[in-house]
Amino acid sequence: MVDSKRQRELRQDVEALYFGYRTFTSLPDRILAERGLGRAHHRILYFVQREPGIAIGDLLSLLKVTKQAIHRPLKDLEKLGLLTLAPDAQDKRIRRITTSADGALLEAQLTGAQVRMLESVFADFDAETETRWRAVMRRLAEDNQEG
């Protein structure tokens, strides 16, 4: 019985991760929809903002998608003037991506919505709890590199 109680607890964790993530992504989705954009655009904006001048190939590796998949959203963002693509000074095959002022603004709005949601959750707990949650989440994210 102890074991099945433990299993139930873990299943509830799986569920919390599912529901939590769903709300978490639905926030920026609404903002994106107003502009006719989707999640794919947010992911690109986020990683470009995190790593300005990132090469297209590195972006593909990070997102674990094919170049065909990134093509359309990337072009959309460029056309909207939210991103700039420019060849690397040394290796001209490589195209480096940076956000424009507008792009940075939108990215801040999108990720900001998620950050504010986290802040609101953390407000219900003490600093120690937040630190421990963060440690577990990072450990969970680490596994990513392997599989």
Place this chain on the structure above:
Amino acid sequence: MVDSKRQRELRQDVEALYFGYRTFTSLPDRILAERGLGRAHHRILYFVQREPGIAIGDLLSLLKVTKQAIHRPLKDLEKLGLLTLAPDAQDKRIRRITTSADGALLEAQLTGAQVRMLESVFADFDAETETRWRAVMRRLAEDNQEG
């Protein structure tokens, strides 16, 4: 500076949630792919297992999708003998879903993979950390009911 450090920390949390969730779902995805099934099938199996005899309409509300979206995966699962649909004894309009033995087995395999991943992560932390992580995750999942 203190504030921007805080913002960087929170952005990293957003990222950890993204990466963590991605690995988390990629596990069952592989098992599903072997059977020619997708995530939609897992979600149905999970919630039917959690709430045996759940009505189709309630499943739709939980998953926040339309009946047209659930239709195909539901029929797939029925054809494969993983689910059983039967009219409610009182209200014959309502169709109640239950998992078959095979369906329960597959569900256990799928969610079990996720549970084992969580166990492996928790193994790196003490019980207190796990409890606190769980509390934050549940709070995050709660927000779901609103938006």
Place this chain on the structure above:
DNA sequence: GAAGTAGGTCAAGATGGTTGACTCAAAGCG
């Protein structure tokens, strides 16, 4: 000069959703 690398593009297809309209059977109600 040949081979390898970064990236772009065309094509076809899978998945997983959407909106909208319509049907049917059963239930609820005046």
Place this chain on the structure above:
DNA sequence: CGCTTTGAGTCAACCATCTTGACCTACTTC
């Protein structure tokens, strides 16, 4: 009893995102 509502199924058209596979160009490297 008849009308309305409700739960569900289905057809159609459409959209977003992603895939595999093939092929091309420009540039770098050896």
